Structures are given as C-alpha cells and as structure tokens.
Amino acid sequence: MDITKKHMIGIGISLLLLIISIMFLIDTKFFFFVLGIGVLIGITPFIITILQESKIAYEKEQMFIEFARNLVESVKAGTPISKSIINVKNKPYGVLSPHIDKLANQIYLGVPLKICLQVFSKDVNNSTVSRALTLIGQAEREGGDIGEILKSVAEAVSLSDKLKKERKAAISALVVQGYIIFFVFMIIILVMQLKILPMLSGIAEIGVSSDIGIGTSVGGISAEEISGAFLFLLLIQGFFSGLTIGKLAEGNVKAGIKHSFSLMLISFLVSTGSSLFLR
Secondary structure: OOOOHHHHHHHHHHHHHHHHHHHHOOOOOOHHHHHHHHHHHHHHHHHHHHHHHHHHHHHHHHHHHHHHHHHHHHHHOOOOHHHHHHHHOOOOOHHHHHHHHHHHHHHHOOOOHHHHHHHHHHHHOOHHHHHHHHHHHHHHHHOOOHHHHHHHHHHHHHHHHHHHHHHHHHOHHHHHHHHHHHHHHHHHHHHHHHHHHHHHHHHHHHHHHOOOOHHHHHOOOOHHHHHHHHHHHHHHHHHHHHHHHHHHHHOOHHHHHHHHHHHHHHHHHHHHHHHHHOO
C-alpha cells in the first residue's frame, strides 16, 4: 500500500485531535470521545484503501475470466495465441484494459510471449491471475493444445469464483449471527456501564458516609476509568470479531478488516455517545 496525500491528511488531522485531547481534555468526559475520533480519522483512509484494493482484485479476476474466454474463442478459430491477444485487446476489460493493452503492444513489438506474460502477471499483481498465466505460459512453451488449456484455465478461474460466492452465501447466516452476538455483548456492557456502575458508586458513597468501610472496596478506581476499560473491551472484541467474520465468510482474515472497522466504529460511537448524553 502506497502512502498518498489523503493518508497524510488523515494522519495530520488525527495527530492534531490527539494533541488537543491530551493537552486540553484529559480530565474531562470528552477526552475518550475526541481521542477516539482522532484515531478513527487517522485509520479511515487506510481502511478505505484496503476496501478499494479488495474490490479491484475481485474485478481483475472477473475481467480475466472474460479475457480468457475471448482468447479461447480466437484460438479455437485457428489464430495463434500471440495474434489472438492483439485481436482482443480493444474489448472492454475494466481495470485490466491498461495491462492488456501493454501486453498486446509488447507482443506486437516482438517481445517473447513468455516475458510478456511474466510482465503482465507482475503488473496485475493478483495470485489467481498469476497462477493462470503461469499455466498458459508453460502450455505455449511446451506446444500443447493451447485452446484446450486456455479453456481449462478459464473454467478453473470461473469455478474458483463460483465456489467463493457459494461459500459466502452458505456462511451468511453465521455472519449475521456473529453481528447479533456482538450487539448483545455490547448491550450487556452498556447496561453495566450506565446502570450497574452508578448503583455501585452510590453504594460505595453510602458506605463511606456510614463509616462501615464499603467504600474502600472500589480500590480508588473511578467510574470513568471503568467506563474507559469497557470501551477498550468493546473495541478489542469488535476488532477480533470482525476478523473472525471475514475469515468465515471469505476465507481471508484480510477480508475481515471491513467488518472489524464497522464493529469498532459502532462500538465507539455508541459507548462514548452513551457516556456523554445518557449519564
């Protein structure tokens, strides 16, 4: 991931809010709210970039399937694979179009197909596409039936995509359950934070005023400190719950980052908002 201007702006605003919260708000009830907003602003551009990269990777796989199918049709008609690539380059392939244009231009200039495919694989930077291109390059070098191999490659990539979709659909119920379990956990924490802690604080105050020693059981920990601990507990739970949901749904921990971010954002806004406005 390259650090761009939007990342630097997010980091700058985040540092500014962190400095303000530490220097001016550390002893107020707004401290955790402003601190959390600063952290969220800092990481949001990176989360957006990761989501965009995941979307682009998915589109690359889809467009490569279309590209491979077009090559199959051309090669089956008797056109050599090098000439076929040049013939199909003008068709719309979305995010792959610039890379396919470059591939076709290299072939047109006389660069060996093996080298062209290696450059294409490096430029696309997608594991599924790279494996398929490796098979195509080996088949072309060994002189096999390139048409059948291209057809098999396209079917394999298409089948892999179909299996991912079926897995995501089959596991969707577990994803919903994961969100429900987290929301139930968050409600329990909020009830403890907003209802039970004030009651215990009142009991402690009565104990101190009655000189029976009950007040010493809190160990000098304020309700605000315990609320902060609950907030961190929610954030940690949201982070790892999101990663687990992503692993179950898409078989990739990285795919869970969007779920982690959503759960952590909801946890932060609900917890700090409740502390500010419902107490």
